[in-house]
Amino acid sequence: MTFFFEVLIGGLLSGVMYSLVALGFVLIYKASGVFNFAQGAMVYFAAITFVGVTEFDISPWIAFPISLIVMVVLGLVVEKVVLRPLVNQPQITLFMVTIGLAFFIEGLAQLMWGANVRGLELGLQDVPLEWVSERWGMSISKFDLAAAGVAAILVTSLALLFNRTRIGRALRAVADDHQAALAVGIPLQQIWGIVWGVAGFVALVAGLLWGSRNGVQFALTFVALKALPVLILGGFESIPGAIVGGLIIGATEKLAEVYIGPMVGGGIEGWFPYMLALVFLLVRPEGLFGEKIIRRV
């Protein structure tokens, strides 16, 4: 039983890491109805910028605000140069644009900082908590726990921003209907600027955590793919959904690997989440917490 809980808790904590990436998608999807394909690239860009800055012998405490500024500026530039001319275009156009953007940001990151793999040391050790292993004989990673804490803070503050503030309401309004939002005097540019800025911030946090775990390398852009099943499970518009989806994906993939894996020769961790997402699409296409698809007859 201890083993089961160890796997479960380990899974939940690693799921939080997926949630962090999924959050970035949710933010932009909520505010502009666009699936931002470039989110993975932004995570990579953020992490490599941070590492690149620290390589100039700058302390991480200064490197963090610097990279944050870079990410926010990147977000604002994307809004101004790419999205602003495309107001009121069909969603698919915007989606295609983000694919192009992904390639551009990946290229830009490598152009600025080179393509080699770097390590990232956050001062957080990926080692088991001693008192937990002594008491219950389980190993729970310190690193994972810290990541979960960061995610919890991020999610709470974002959920408050979206549901309790004037700006949050405007963000949701813009997501629903660009034109109507424009008509009531909500400045789209400003709103999108805010959203891309916040998405840049989330990408930075996700990039740092993922980067310190897997190393800062091009493969970071693919963590975005792991966010997809999370989004499908949790719902594209829901911040709590991103978290719950991440937890479910994390827990089930680890449990499946441990308990079902041996029956089929192992290695199912990689594809199990996608299968789960597929089943979910059939049963509940809007996700657990997604906005109901409103149909009126």
Added chain:
Amino acid sequence: MSTASNATATDAATRKDAVTTVATMPYLSVNNIEVIYDHVILVLKGVSLEVPEGKVVALLGANGAGKSTTLKSISNLLRAERGEVTKGTIEFKGQRVDKLTVNQLVRMGVCQVMEGRHCFQHLTVEENLLTGAFTRNVPRAEIALSLDKVYHYFPRLKQRRGSLAGYTSGGEQQMTAVGRALMAQPKMILLDEPSMGLAPQIVEEIFEIVRDLNGKEGVSFLLAEQNTMVALRYADYGFVLENGRVVMDGAAKELAGNEDVKEFYLGLSPGGRKSFRDVKHYRRRKRWLS
């Protein structure tokens, strides 16, 4: 029934007098504007109109005549649709407004309610209304006051304040859209096709509220309508658009009595049914003469 129509008739007559007296200082004036979409499609070919302060003015015309485009060029929503005012000027309270952003215009007190309601479907009715106050940087208490006022005019919205706007009926959505505009404390509302897709009874209800708002809150209205009969009943003055031009204008009562308007927009003709060929010929001649 007859007393009611008499009352509206006298009403319209007194308001018509008022129009002539204040017509000297227009509140909103559109001077000979030309609008081109996508750099090639000429939609408005010199439209001029005026809305006096505190009046309801109707903009009439068939599909594609340019009613919505006129409203959007005033509210500056045109740019988002790749349209552009290439000639002419638009003035509000004597100030050029054709280069302002929508946000600035809403702050000045000009607010558009778009055709087809355009409520925020996934926001509750109350949240929809609150978004309307986005441009106002005032304490919450003051916004709550405006909210109460909107609920006073639309008691039905108060009952439905907690439900998602997407699940409310068409009439309620139209009320939400008008209420949302009211939250910005506008001096002038550009109302596009409020009757679209609504039952006649609801249409009357909405126009009654428009009249109420006009009388009690002093909000001026410029409304585009295909439902000529209803629009002329509630408006003080009317402009008829055809093919991107104003072909006729006059006090609402005169327009309602005008033979051409009767024939083209109300489907009433003096000589009973005519052959389609005659009608077409007559209309074509009329169109180019005017």
